[in-house]
Amino acid sequence: MPNIGSVALKNNIILAPLAGVSDYPLRQLSRDFGVGLTYTEMISAEGIYRNNHKSKHFTFVKNEHPICAQIFGNNPDVMAYAASYFEDQGADIIDINFGCPVPKVAKQGSGAALARNTKQAVAIISSVRKALSVPLTIKMRLGWSAAEENYLELSRQAEKEGVNAICLHPRYATQMYTGQSNWDKLLLLKQQSKIPIIGSGDIKKSIDITNHLSQYGADYIMIGRGLLGNPWLISEYLQTPPKHIKDTIELHFKYMVDFHGEAKAAKLFRKFISKYLKHFSNAKELKGLGNKLSGLLDLQNLLGLINV
Ligand SMILES: Cc1cc2nc3c(=O)[nH]c(=O)nc-3n(C[C@H](O)[C@H](O)[C@H](O)COP(=O)(O)O)c2cc1C
Known part of the structure; x- marks a missing residue:
């Protein structure tokens, strides 16, 4: 299992960022069950820049490791500011959200809207990369829609800019959470990339973890909804003693x-x-x-x- 930049994880299971859900308590519980990495919910870079208390509360607590802080926004300088802020707070990894399709985020030109604006996305990556010493990852979908699929191109450029891993949730933004995630697309990303690839989408059972790792070559598996009410899928996969x-x-x-x-x-x-x-x-x-x-x-x- 490769490191994410300088960060070595104890296994290849990651708790997904889930706005309004993956708060500190869920991250604590997921760590008890053995996940190798947890992400914060997405945090507004503007909120951090404007010193918004709510944005800060969403983040992580002191000595919570390993933790990846996920930020969203569309201004390269503000994103770099927020990334540095979280690095100073002790984040092990910073992630940029290029996948959120919800109108509140996308209408501001952030999240998945940046999949339609590769130039701006690359400017953000470049600015954030320069501001950080810790590893940087990005989380993306396949593109805005099937007609505008550009994840391979954005990934290529992100890798050139020094991103340390890419997380792909293989749906289009227009799909929101409907249909099935298309992991065949992840296989193509894996084939073109030298950096680790994290796969996210529709992992519901421990057998899904095993199958998706072997069939699609993902280096890490990220789990979101499947872990809610069922953290036992982690202990089953890791073969650790089941918790009551x-x-x-x-x-x-x-x-x-x-x-x-x-x-x-x-x-x-x-x-x-x-x-x-x-x-x-x-x-x-x-x-x-x-x-x-x-x-x-x-x-x-x-x-x-x-x-x-
Ligand atoms: C309620 C909810 C909130 C989410 N919040 C975020 C978020 O803050 N940042 C992000 O990158 N993805 C977010 N996602 C997407 C998940 O991280 C994940 O990629 C997606 O749900 C597919 O994985 P799953 O089928 O394991 O849930 C969210 C998804 C849900 C359902």
Whole structure:
């Protein structure tokens, strides 16, 4: 398994950046299960430049390693500023988001919109690369649409500019999250690249990890939605002792309480509890309770009602 620049990872599994989801508690839990690297949610470079408290809160905590801080924006100088800021804060790797298709981001000319503006994307990479000593990665899709597919060209230029690894989520921006990711496209990227390639998209089971590594030659596998409510796919793949289901759910919630406070944690945890409950035969009857969760006692009560 190759290093990402100067950073050696203990294995080839990466927790994906998931805005509004891959917060510190989820990253902690994923590390407990053994992932080799975690990404922050995407962070607005403008927000960092303007000293926006919310942008800073989204980031990572001291001594959280290894951590890749992902930034988005479209101004090369502002992106370089934000990248340096996170390097100073202790980020091991910086990643530039060229893949986010959501209108709020793309309308500003950031994220996946930069896939349509290779010149600006390369200017950003060049500016950020010069500002950093830590490794730099980019995360991209296949292009804006099938008619504007340009991931191979952007990757070639990114590699020339000194990017240390490329993450590909092989969908077009216009697809958002519909259809299937097309990993055959990743094979082509792998064939033209000398730097490590990270594959992202539709990994749901531990067998998917094994298959995608061998069939498509990815150096690393990034997992997003498949890990929500199912961190066990990591322990299955790494063949580490499985962690107890109820204990894991409670631990995840406790991590959230420590980070967000109990009331906010209870609200935020609702998006995870429905996924965790799928492991149990009486999931349907417990869903209502999961949606009303207001604190640790409620969660413990719910866990007591679970049929294993
Ligand atoms: C709720 C959600 C938030 C996401 N946020 C980000 C993000 O902040 N940055 C990014 O590069 N990709 C983001 N993605 C894309 C994921 O990182 C990943 O590439 C994509 O979901 C495909 O992988 P998966 O099928 O394993 O989820 C997000 C996806 C989802 C579903």
